[in-house]
Amino acid sequence: MFTKLIKKFKGKEAPVVTTPEIMGLRLGASFELDPLAIRLILDELTIESCSPTQIIKAVGVVELDGTWVYRFYTDDDAWLQVVAEGGQSDEHVVDVKLFHFYDTQDxxxxxxxxxxxxxxxxAANYQLDDRSYSRVWTSTGDYHNPVHMAEKTYEEGGDFSQTDQFTMLFERELSDQRTESLFLSAEEKEENAGYLSRSLVISTGITLTPSQLTIHG
Structure with a gap:
């Protein structure tokens, strides 16, 4: 009897974890940026450099009442955010932004x-490196409560985790009529040891068009 049970359990395969993907972007894939997309405005941006080719090392997804926020974390200390509304196919994509981490504060x-x-x-405005950013998300009052996002993040090797994020988006105008975005995220996560870790993650980024992005599956 026990021999049969052992054989039964041995014969079971581990469940396959399906990681999020969209536009051909997925865990382990890479993408290239049009060099001009960054070069022409680099002097105005908060970042000092940006790799033209980036490899996706982790993938996160957030579901928000019919909107899906995909985040592809790369080897350039960056993350590509893809927002889809009304569905999860390529035709539902409404916004693509490339962010770089500026700071993480405990x-x-x-x-x-x-x-x-x-x-x-x-708050309505946020100062960073003597630059002033204005809040994008509107509110009836002077203060907008942070928007909660529960992100599930998948890493290479099959590991995944969940983080509660309380977020806000800001932006400032650049000389070519584009904008630089500022994303604030107060994050809390239950660690494996059982305690709750909290941090403020600050990132800056720019909006990309489809012609400025080449994806390699």
Missing amino acids: VSSQQVWDTLLKEKIG
Whole structure:
């Protein structure tokens, strides 16, 4: 009897984890940027450099009532965000942005966390490196409560994790009528050891058009 049970369990295959993908972007794939997309405005951006070819090392997805936010984390300390509305096919894509991480700040106390969520992240303006960014998401009042996003992130090797994020999007105008985006995310995650870690993640980025992006599957 026990021999049969052992054979039964041995014969079972581990469930296949399906990682998110869209536009040919997926875990392990790469993409190339049109060099001019960055070069012409690099002096105005917060970042100092941007690799023209980037390899996707992790993939995250957020579901928001009919909107899907895909994030493809790369080897350039960057992440490509693809937003799809009304469906998850390529034709539903409405926005593509390339962000680079600017800073990650540890949040060490409940007081600091509460101040971030109630006073800072949703303010009408945000200063970074003597640059002023205006909040994109509108509110009836001066302050906009951060938008909650629960992101499930998949990494190479089959590992995955979930992070609660309280977010806000800002932008400022550049000389060529494009904008530089600023994305703030107060993040909390339950670690394997059982404790809750919190941090403020600051990223800056630009919007890309389909002609500025070549995807290699």
